[in-house]
Amino acid sequence: MSDSGPASTPISALGEFGLIDRITRDFHTWQASTLYGVGDDAAVLDYGGELLTLVSTDLLLEGIHFDLMYTPLKHLGYKAVVVNLSDICAMNGRPTQITVSLGLSSRFPVEAVEEIYAGIRAACDAYQVDLVGGDTTSSKSGLLVSVTAIGQVAREKVTWRRGARPGDLVCITGDLGAAYLGLQLLEREKQVFLSQPDLQPDLEDQKYIVGRQLKPEARVDMIAEFARKELVPTAMIDISDGLASDLLHIAKASGTGVILEEANIPVHEESRLMAFRFQLDPTTCALSGGEDYELLFTVDPGDLEKVRFLPDTYIAGEITEASEGCYLHSAGGHRHLLRAQGWDHFNPEDQGKS
């Protein structure tokens, strides 16, 4: 390996976001078309047409982001696309194209690659996006999928993380925590299988939470609803790291505080039951679980009537002044400091968590 100098700081000392801050701070912006680069769900590019172009990219690695013992290859292909489309949605955009690069070790036959692409194609068909490029190469170890998604958004509709203002309502689509609980269940079944290979896992009763982990969806339907209701959120992010971490991203970028109402955080009944079986707090699963790929957005209080009639949307808090800090108002009436406890894949303790 090349000599990288005497200093040797482990990446875990900075964490993912600290590392990104450190390595991107010295970059210039050369192109007038770059409206916004690193730091939101997607880059925003202005090529002079009526619409702005959005770009987002994600890298999924075997053993870090997925475990092939319980992840069918077709689902993996589907999910790799969806998590990128979700980032385009988080800017209030419509995904249009993707590129996909695959790295594969020699243990994967052509039929396995076809399974992955069957999942990619299913996602392309479901979301009407086009696969327009990629790279396929052998790998010395394991499987990796790198997806870049491109989308479009009208100039006046692009939503940033930074647009929330005190008084705005905090809204959440769908329900939270199920993807994390699905992962816990799959991990437990894997351990059972490893110790007693004859036992067949029975996941039939947990289709909902397992499905939320293995086959998440991007909320393009909500973006279409916003357009129908002529609602433009003041800020938006997709919930990939967990509600707490992603809400703090909005508050930090917007320079505000926030108060979140525990009683109004949407958690599915099956998630609640599974949380109790695992002796986990359902709220903690929603706050820190991640991978739900729901939308977290804020709206002007004047838009309350529009939000009220949105399907599958929950008002769960309010943006406050920065000086008021970021808090969870618990169902029991207490105030807890909101902390990002989403997983950090550079933290050895978190490896394999997702």
Place this chain on the structure above:
Amino acid sequence: MSDSGPASTPISALGEFGLIDRITRDFHTWQASTLYGVGDDAAVLDYGGELLTLVSTDLLLEGIHFDLMYTPLKHLGYKAVVVNLSDICAMNGRPTQITVSLGLSSRFPVEAVEEIYAGIRAACDAYQVDLVGGDTTSSKSGLLVSVTAIGQVAREKVTWRRGARPGDLVCITGDLGAAYLGLQLLEREKQVFLSQPDLQPDLEDQKYIVGRQLKPEARVDMIAEFARKELVPTAMIDISDGLASDLLHIAKASGTGVILEEANIPVHEESRLMAFRFQLDPTTCALSGGEDYELLFTVDPGDLEKVRFLPDTYIAGEITEASEGCYLHSAGGHRHLLRAQGWDHFNPEDQGKS
């Protein structure tokens, strides 16, 4: 691993291009903005503005595409960007933005990541492109870099692989074979070092060919020259797999034959000397070596005068009717069938070649 059915075809049986054909053939095109997807150097997207948008992506994996024993991390970052910019050039476009995803095992400290990004930044500054996104994640094994490049091209200037016509002149920029010979030299020095660690390698005399391997450049300068001369090539590709393979791509896509003049293939004097020292044929290095990232393009014979005054450009053949086949006319006066012998990373014999 998930069950992928009883069939088990090794990927090497299809090769990279066969695999891509097989997995992409069932995809639909949903978006009117997708002018062209998989199959050229970059996808071509039409978002309604004055310019078309180009997208290209490449994945570089440790142990497959680079060896950290002789690849400085800064050079790796630079090269990962350049190979993608080269694809944008091959469409006659101007690169404007990139995204970069990195996977890193825990053996890489923060300082190593900074070295890689120093190279990425050097390329961004040299080519005035903006880093607008990416993903950084830990990896179970080794280093990987996935880059997506975006560019712009005027509608009437986009050059495809498929545009060559019988009678067109075949042109090559720069010189070929040096990157391959640089790799051979680095591989030899690695073996010497592994067997005799006390011997210091002396690469000073071979700066040119080693530089061509470790720090290639994208020919954005030639794209600017074309614009100045008001020359639009009829077809273009960048030489990444080797002259033979890439010229056959143009002939196949255009439905033509081609005759290549060995005497006119540009090979640098230092490459010639090194080829003789390795007992290799310099022409074979140019035809099959790859990684030169020069431009291979065809022009209408009416544009001969424009090409004559292009800097660093060599006329090395002519496009013929498909029925005449694809041949190399050797310096000795013989005709040889042109065969793609670029390396295939799914072929075990080619692994580690680049």
